[in-house]
Amino acid sequence: MRLLANENIPLADVLALREVGFDMVSITERSPGIRDEAVMQIAHVERRIIVTFDRDYGELVFRRRLPVPAGVLYLRFLPASPLEIAEYVARLIASGIKLEGKFTTGDREQVRQRPLPEEKG
Numbered sequence: 001m002r003l004l005a006n007e008n009i010p011l012a013d014v015l016a017l018r019e020v021g022f023d024m025v026s027i028t029e030r031s032p033g034i035r036d037e038a039v040m041q042i043a044h045v046e047r048r049i050i051v052t053f054d055r056d057y058g059e060l061v062f063r064r065r066l067p068v069p070a071g072v073l074y075l076r077f078l079p080a081s082p083l084e085i086a087e088y089v090a091r092l093i094a095s096g097i098k099l100e101g102k103f104t105t106g107d108r109e110q111v112r113q114r115p116l117p118e119e120k121g
Helices: 011-019 036-046 056-063 084-094
Strands: 002-005 023-026 049-052 071-075 102-106 111-115
Touching (some): 002 011, 002 036, 011 023, 036 049, 056 102, 071 084
Parallel strands (some): 002 023, 002 049, 071 102
């Protein structure tokens, strides 16, 4: 599974996920300060799932209909510990949930999913 950590995902979590074998690219390392539209384009071209705390991605995907990434994992909680994000993402993926082709919203109590729009074409 190919993941793309938005700039609001701490580098410690990115490194922890890489350490356990995830193919994880970080906007903080690659292109800090780029716009969300550029993040979407990278995720689309590289077929990566965006991991983010930024709710604007729903707007970009469903209203503005930008080229879709492989998926979006929108996290809706404030981390209680430095590596909670990495632990949450690893646990979610280990549960068998399918993130590809979905806009997934995750908080501590539940996970909701909505299919991504079909590619224009």
